[in-house]
Amino acid sequence: MNSQQVEIYLEAENDVINKNYVEAFRKYESILFDEPGNAATHNSLGWIYKTQMDDYANAENHYKAAINGDPSYPHSYLNYMILLMDLERYNDIQALAKRASEVEAVDKSWIQHRLGLVEELQLQFDKAINFYEKAILFSLNDEKIKGYKEDIARCEEKRELLSKHSSHK
Template sequence: MSDTTNFYLEEKFLSADRMIGEGRLSEAAHLLEEILAEAPDFGKAHNHLGWLYETKFKNYVQAEEHYRLAIKFSPEYPAAYYNYCYCLSALRKHEELERVLELAIKVSGISYASIYNEYGLLREAQGKLDDAIHYFRLHIQNSFDAKTIETAADSIKRCERKKELLG
């Protein structure tokens, strides 16, 4: 979308978001498609469609395409990066995940803790356990939530245990 806010489309988008929250997934998907028919560059609608395709409809090809478009058209929208990263991680698409993480870390308002956690999980999946521990420590340093700090501490312990077992 252009720099001017289209309040009509934003209102439709918020309605679709509410529908998702209420479990009215098909209706939400149709409304998001309507928005994109009017404004194919409405990145937030692409993000929400990506999320629906990934988590509810299990269509990962469509999910990835919508996440890519969300980032292309709304590069300042943090949710698109989180969702795309989670999707790529689940699909074990490490090279693409690395590229998206490099973009995400530069976005205003992004949670560094979340991005560092994703970096840690990526490095762990790649078997780069020392790097993973480094990123989990950065996660802790940038986190202000006791539960996520404990999760990161557990991730460090898990990586240290793997190092012991795998030599």
């Protein structure tokens, strides 16, 4: 992005913070007119489509365009995984997580946590716990580690409940 596009992008980000999504949308579109492969802009538009319009198809298209435009831009992977989680497309999350794990700036503990959630939602509690433990290993944030430990405890409780209810069939 040139300096004018950076300025427009930052103004659009500020518009998002101020919930002025229409103006942000217009600014993002103007950037893509000049630079159609801009990853940050596609990511931001994907976020608007998902969170403000529940338009998952357009959100997905923008997240994919962001990743294709700049595979090293980390935020697109994270937002795309959240979208895939909402759509319960667990196999797609696992494939994207593998790709995202190779990107230097992507938070590896967050990826492991997301994979743990996928397993937990599929009632695969031992696998979920394994991912949550990996998330702890990759994290340097004490608050996140505390949360991951809570995830493990929740899975242990659910595993016990599942065992209890499975034996009463």
